[in-house]
Each structure stands twice: as C-alpha cells, then as structure tokens.
Amino acid sequence: MLQLNVLKPSVNNMAVRVFLRAAGLKFDEVDVYGKTRTPEFLKKNPAHMTPMIESGELPRGGLWESCAIMQYLCNKHGLEKFYPADPARRAMIDSAMFYLVGTLYPLVARATYPALGFPQYPGEVGASDASDAKKDEARKAAADAIAEPLEVFRGFFIGGGTFIGGTAPSIADIRLAATLEFLAAVDHKLPPWAQGYMTAMEKALGTAYAEPAADVRGYIQYVKSKAK
Ligand SMILES: N[C@@H](CCC(=O)N[C@@H](CS)C(=O)NCC(=O)O)C(=O)O
Known part of the structure; x- marks a missing residue:
C-alpha cells in the first residue's frame, strides 16, 4: 500500500491529497506533524x-x-x-507546474507565510532582522507581484479553456488551485476569473477537493482567529 506522509495545513500537501482522492488510488495517509526533522524521518527523506x-x-x-x-x-x-500522454500537451502541464513552483509559489509564500506562522526562507527579508516596516513592505511587494504570474496562468496556460487541462482539471490545475487557497490567509482578493476557476475546480472534483481543502481552510480560520 502506498503511504502518503502529510502536513494537513499545507497547500503543497493539499495538491497531492486532492490528486490521490480524485484519481481514486488506494493509499494510507499519515500525519507527520512535528516529525519531519526526527532522525527516523530524515533517514527516509x-x-x-x-x-x-x-x-x-x-x-x-x-x-x-x-x-x-x-x-x-x-x-x-x-x-x-490528469496528465496527457501526448508530448506537446504534457509539456504544457509540466511548464505550468514548473512555473508555479519556481515563480508563483515563492511569491505566495512571501505574501502569506508570516500570517500563517510558517518559517520564512533564509536570506529573505522576512527571515532577516529587518524592521517590521521593512518586512511589511516586502510582504506587500510579493503580494502585488502575484498578479503577473496569475495573469500568465489565465491568458496562456488556461487560454480559452476552463482549466489548464482544457475541459477537465489536470495535475497542474490541482497544484494551482491548492496554491491559491493560501491567499485567503491575507485576504488577498483574487480576480473574478480566478474566483470562478476555483469554484469550477471544486465543482469538478467534489469531495476529493473539498475534504483536503477543509484542512487548509480550517487552519487559516484558526490563525486568523488567534490574530484578532
Ligand atoms: N516544493 C515542495 C515544497 C514542500 C514543502 O515546502 N513542504 C513543507 C510544508 S509546506 C514541509 O514539509 N515542511 C516541513 C519541514 O521542512 O520540516 C512541494 O511542492 O512539495
């Protein structure tokens, strides 16, 4: 049996959790909260x-x-x-995912990790001993910069279709929708097309999407309630 080790508040994890459910694959899900730096885990990963x-x-x-x-x-x-065999169509899915992980996600992390209480990456303003004002400025710059890659997803990868995968969600769509969930942590307003896209994703995947999304959304609610 396939074992999936997860941290439930994470959208990186949400993507795979949604995928496995949507694909109907059999797996055991193990919550490894607090265990990822133990010698036992580090030996495996x-x-x-x-x-x-x-x-x-x-x-x-x-x-x-x-x-x-x-x-x-x-x-x-x-x-x-979820992942077309045709090399050209597959390459588009790969490109969308690399672009997400390499370009969009770092901006989403810089914009949301402080509010989520997640550690920031070493070398970045948020992880430095800069003043709170400078950290705020950096966070805002990252949030503002999200608009450009988002527009690339709309205009290029999704194009005239409903999803990056065309009429049905691909693994790149699962990765994108999960990522955008984090923006609620900072009340970042998505453009109307992206709001419609998220609704279409949840409708297309049903509980396969909703169940892991509930863990992320629940965590966001929790951190927001603590910040009040
Ligand atoms: N690019 C990776 C990012 C994975 C990642 O950052 N995972 C974090 C949770 S969001 C993690 O497991 N952190 C635990 C640790 O580093 O100890 C992916 O897409 O899977």
Whole structure:
C-alpha cells in the first residue's frame, strides 16, 4: 500500500491529497506533524519535506515534491485524464507546474507565510532582522507581484479553456488551485476569473477537493482567529 506522509495545513500537501482522492488510488495517509526533522524521518527523506510518498518500488523508498509525486503516479497508473500522454500537451502541464513552483509559489509564500506562522526562507527579508516596516513592505511587494504570474496562468496556460487541462482539471490545475487557497490567509482578493476557476475546480472534483481543502481552510480560520 502506498503511504502518503502529510502536513494537513499545507497547500503543497493539499495538491497531492486532492490528486490521490480524485484519481481514486488506494493509499494510507499519515500525519507527520512535528516529525519531519526526527532522525527516523530524515533517514527516509533528508530534505524533511512533505508531501512524501513511500513505496517499495521507488529506488530510494521515498519520493517528495508534490508535482513529481503526481507525475509519477499518473505515469504508473496511466492516468492520462490528469496528465496527457501526448508530448506537446504534457509539456504544457509540466511548464505550468514548473512555473508555479519556481515563480508563483515563492511569491505566495512571501505574501502569506508570516500570517500563517510558517518559517520564512533564509536570506529573505522576512527571515532577516529587518524592521517590521521593512518586512511589511516586502510582504506587500510579493503580494502585488502575484498578479503577473496569475495573469500568465489565465491568458496562456488556461487560454480559452476552463482549466489548464482544457475541459477537465489536470495535475497542474490541482497544484494551482491548492496554491491559491493560501491567499485567503491575507485576504488577498483574487480576480473574478480566478474566483470562478476555483469554484469550477471544486465543482469538478467534489469531495476529493473539498475534504483536503477543509484542512487548509480550517487552519487559516484558526490563525486568523488567534490574530484578532
Ligand atoms: N516544493 C515542495 C515544497 C514542500 C514543502 O515546502 N513542504 C513543507 C510544508 S509546506 C514541509 O514539509 N515542511 C516541513 C519541514 O521542512 O520540516 C512541494 O511542492 O512539495
């Protein structure tokens, strides 16, 4: 049985949790809150990151990085519905996911991690001993910069369709929708098309989306209630 190690408030984790449910794959979900830096976990995953799957058939027994996990499981089970086999269409899904992880996600993290109480990445203003005013300025700059990649997703990757995957959600859509969930932590207003996109994603995937989303949303509610 495939084992999925998760941290439930995380949207990186939410992506794989949604995917596994939507794909109807069998898996055991293990909450590893507080355990990712233990010697036992680090032995399996020196990067201490979740989501991480464990399976005897993997060369090192474990695999992390949400997109790599979804790609691997689509390849393994022939899930072309989520990850098309045609090389050109597949390349678009890959491009959207790389663009998300490399460009959009760091902006979302800088804009939301302070409010979420998550550690900021070393070397960034938020993790430095800069003044609160400078940290606020950096957070705002990151939030403002989200508009550009978001527009790229709308105009280029989604184009005239409903999803990056066309008429049905792909793994890139699952990764994008999960990422945008975090913006509620800072009441970042999504453009109307993105609000419609999120609604369409939840409608298309039903409880496969709603159940993991509830954990992220619940955590956001919790941190917001504590900040009052
Ligand atoms: N790019 C990675 C990011 C994974 C990541 O940052 N995971 C965080 C949770 S959001 C984590 O597991 N942190 C625990 C730790 O570093 O100990 C992905 O998409 O899977």
